[in-house]
Amino acid sequence: DAGVIQSPRHEVTEMGQEVTLRCKPISGHNSLFWYRQTMMRGLELLIYFNNNVPIDDSGMPEDRFSAKMPNASFSTLKIQPSEPRDSAVYFCASSHPGQGAGELFFGEGSRLTVL
Amino acid sequence: GESVGLHLPTLSVQEGDNSIINCAYSNSASDYFIWYKQESGKGPQFIIDIRSNMDKRQGQRVTVLLNKTVKHLSLQIAATQPGDSAVYFCAEMRETSGSRLTFGEGTQLTVNP
Numbered sequence: 001d002a003g004v005i006q007s008p009r010h011e012v013t014e015m016g017q018e019v020t021l022r023c024k025p026i027s028g029h030n031s032l033f034w035y036r037q038t039m040m041r042g043l044e045l046l047i048y049f050n051n052n053v054p055i056d057d058s059g060m061p062e063d064r065f066s067a068k069m070p071n072a073s074f075s076t077l078k079i080q081p082s083e084p085r086d087s088a089v090y091f092c093a094s095s096h097p098g099q100g101a102g103e104l105f106f107g108e109g110s111r112l113t114v115l
Numbered sequence: 116g117e118s119v120g121l122h123l124p125t126l127s128v129q130e131g132d133n134s135i136i137n138c139a140y141s142n143s144a145s146d147y148f149i150w151y152k153q154e155s156g157k158g159p160q161f162i163i164d165i166r167s168n169m170d171k172r173q174g175q176r177v178t179v180l181l182n183k184t185v186k187h188l189s190l191q192i193a194a195t196q197p198g199d200s201a202v203y204f205c206a207e208m209r210e211t212s213g214s215r216l217t218f219g220e221g222t223q224l225t226v227n228p
Binding site: 004031033042043045048050055056091093095100101102103104105106107108109 | 146147149156157158159160161164166204206208210212213214215216217218219220221
């Protein structure tokens with residue numbers, strides 16, 4: 001059974017470029033989360049969707065960040081324009097209400113480096 | 116000036132020993148507390164959760180203890196194995212916020228053979 005699939009696994013880009021990270025949640029899961037992990041700030045929730053609808057985007061740093069979930073099997077996180085301080089590992093996770101409380105299934109992450 | 120990253124608490128144990136990883140929390144309104152394990156280069160992996168009205172829950176080789184009086188949570192791993200080496204995060208959740216988790220800073224567990 002495939003887990004959460006993220007792409008790309010690694011991306012190196014230059015400041016000012018647009019970055020798009022992609023996520024395919026586990027089939028049948030109705031909640032999707034985007035987290036960012038850095039040494040300075042740990043794991044931070046950026047945004048989460050329930051049934052493809054954004055529920056809480058209060059963690060999105062600023063207008064340069066946007067996230068979409070056009071259907072139940074795909075989500076994107078876009079950064080435009082990117083800045084060096086956006087360098088981090090971005091995780092996507094999904095969950096289903098029938099699972100244990102707080103049980104999220106994380107992808108392996110997309111490591112972003114902005115030069 | 117130069118930025119300094121978080122200095123993760125560390126715990127080093129011998130293979131076969133029991134490990135205890137601690138976490139302090141501040142939000143008395145949390146409904147659940149959860150432990151995650153993150154191996155190098157991978158995403159966090161759910162271990163076990165405990166509802167706030169409980170004080171102990173056991174899983175396979177793991178036990179979570181919750182002390183609401185002092186707002187303290189611990190994860191005990193029995194007979195620690197090299198494969199247990201990872202960063203362990205505690206997290207909290209309120210039912211009114213859906214499945215939104217707030218993670219703590221993590222503890223690096225190293226198991227020596």
